[in-house]
Amino acid sequence: xxxxxxxxxxxxxxxxxxxxxxxxxxxxxxxxxxxxxxxxxxxxxxxxxxxxxxxxxxxxxxxxxxxxxxxxxxxxxxxxxxxxxxxxxxxxxxxxxxxxxxxxxxxxxxxxxxxxxxxxxxxxxxxxxx
Amino acid sequence: xxxxxxxxxxxxxxxxxxxxxxxxxxxxxxxxxxxxxxxxxxxxxxxxxxxxxxxxxxxxxxxxxxxxxxxxxxxxxxxxxxxxxxxxxxxxxxxxxxxxxxxxxxxxxxxxxxxxxxxxxxxxxxxxxxxxxxxxxxxxxxxxxxxxxxxxxxxxxxxxxxxxxxxxxxxxxxxxxxxxxxxxxxxxxxxxxxxxxxxxxxxxxxxxxxxxxxxxxxxxxxxxxxxxxxxxxxxxxxxxxxxxxxxxxxxxxxxxxxxxxxxxxxxxxxxxxxxxxxxxxxxxxxxxxxxxxxxxxxxxxxxxxxxxxxxxxxxxx
Numbered sequence: 001x002x003x004x005x006x007x008x009x010x011x012x013x014x015x016x017x018x019x020x021x022x023x024x025x026x027x028x029x030x031x032x033x034x035x036x037x038x039x040x041x042x043x044x045x046x047x048x049x050x051x052x053x054x055x056x057x058x059x060x061x062x063x064x065x066x067x068x069x070x071x072x073x074x075x076x077x078x079x080x081x082x083x084x085x086x087x088x089x090x091x092x093x094x095x096x097x098x099x100x101x102x103x104x105x106x107x108x109x110x111x112x113x114x115x116x117x118x119x120x121x122x123x124x125x126x127x128x129x130x
Numbered sequence: 131x132x133x134x135x136x137x138x139x140x141x142x143x144x145x146x147x148x149x150x151x152x153x154x155x156x157x158x159x160x161x162x163x164x165x166x167x168x169x170x171x172x173x174x175x176x177x178x179x180x181x182x183x184x185x186x187x188x189x190x191x192x193x194x195x196x197x198x199x200x201x202x203x204x205x206x207x208x209x210x211x212x213x214x215x216x217x218x219x220x221x222x223x224x225x226x227x228x229x230x231x232x233x234x235x236x237x238x239x240x241x242x243x244x245x246x247x248x249x250x251x252x253x254x255x256x257x258x259x260x261x262x263x264x265x266x267x268x269x270x271x272x273x274x275x276x277x278x279x280x281x282x283x284x285x286x287x288x289x290x291x292x293x294x295x296x297x298x299x300x301x302x303x304x305x306x307x308x309x310x311x312x313x314x315x316x317x318x319x320x321x322x323x324x325x326x327x328x329x330x331x332x333x334x335x336x337x338x339x340x341x342x343x344x345x346x347x348x349x350x351x352x353x354x355x356x357x358x359x360x361x362x363x364x365x366x367x368x369x370x371x372x373x374x375x376x377x378x379x380x381x382x383x384x385x386x387x388x389x390x391x392x393x394x395x396x397x398x399x400x401x402x403x404x405x406x407x408x409x410x411x412x413x414x415x416x417x418x419x420x421x422x423x424x425x426x427x428x429x430x431x432x433x434x435x436x437x438x439x440x441x442x443x444x445x446x447x
Contacts, residue, residue, distance in 0.1 A: 001151040013158040014186045027179040078178035080260040082377040105392045107379025
């Protein structure tokens with residue numbers, strides 16, 4: 001297929017599908033129903049490192065996890081979740097909560113939406129292992 | 131048949147259509163149909179905007195990398211073509227045989243792609259979505275050229291299949307695999323499931339469940355997995371959990387495309403390990419580590435069975 005047809009078709013296709021999915025409401029971030037759901041999400045990534053304690057954020061979009069190896073977070077990846085240990089993390093406050101910078105090419109930056117109380121409490125817990 | 135001395139070969143001027151680019155409108159239409167189907171029925175799969183956009187950009191990048199780097203593989207094939215005395219021509223049965231043999235080639239390249247980290251570094255992005263829909267099919271590599279897996283096609287060229295025909299068959303193979311990336315189709319008729327790769331078989335391949343790791347490498351014909359002992363059926367009681375053993379924490383297509391290469395570089399250049407360890411970080415299966423601190427798929431299965439001994443001997447274990 002000639003490039004002058006292929007290229008606009010690909011661009012329009014990507015833009016069109018993106019708009020359609022967003023309009024249909026399929027851009028909402030994952031919500032963790034309760035602590036047990038957060039624990040399952042963590043174990044999905046680290047089955048050998050079970051949580052000792054799970055703290056769910058007020059909007060259920062993130063969880064702080066304490067394990068034998070230290071602390072970690074569960075956060076939304078679109079309508080799914082992923083998780084990381086916080087080893088080597090740099091944590092800073094933002095208007096919406098916290099920003100975590102990790103020395104991890106696959107998860108370099110995590111933005112957590114937290115209320116004021118969580119945003120002040122979570123860093124002290126996280127920094128115990130950071 | 132042998133080529134006539136001093137004469138032009140019968141296939142020297144041959145051209146085949148670039149079937150993948152001609153299939154692009156079909157891909158877009160099929161994605162729209164799948165989206166509408168899921169929206170109307172409330173079942174048959176899931177979509178998420180950023181995940182789908184990443185997949186689509188990966189697909190576009192794959193086409194772009196083919197345009198930029200495709201000459202390397204094609205040049206290599208043309209060198210082999212100049213060397214071989216054989217020319218099988220372009221009759222329909224030659225194309226059919228070429229398609230089947232290229233699918234066998236695909237099986238082994240795909241299996242290497244899951245068992246050799248250097249090749250996995252290219253293939254991993256195809257498995258990096260936690261979704262399984264038609265956009266996942268388009269989440270293709272940008273770095274396939276650097277795996278050097280084009281050498282696995284060498285026997286086909288040397289046997290007398292023209293490089294353009296081999297690439298044409300490879301394109302058809304890729305197009306076939308598009309429609310099997312869906313949860314909207316349950317199971318196909320039994321005779322079809324027995325011979326062909328299907329949505330059900332390929333869902334297993336995308337599963338990160340211990341049971342489903344390193345299974346169903348087929349492109350078009352599932353018979354290769356049955357022949358080489360890598361076939362695992364989709365079990366009603368265990369839905370595939372899609373994605374990677376350690377899922378990505380980014381939708382950035384550049385990071386998706388290159389993250390495993392970065393991982394290999396970091397591992398192989400770390401201080402205090404032997405040169406053999408450095409090599410092993412490149413060529414051993416994903417999850418291998420010099421100190422045993424990570425898990426390969428064998429180790430993941432072993433650990434799973436330690437907690438679920440009743441599952442020993444069931445499919446995938």
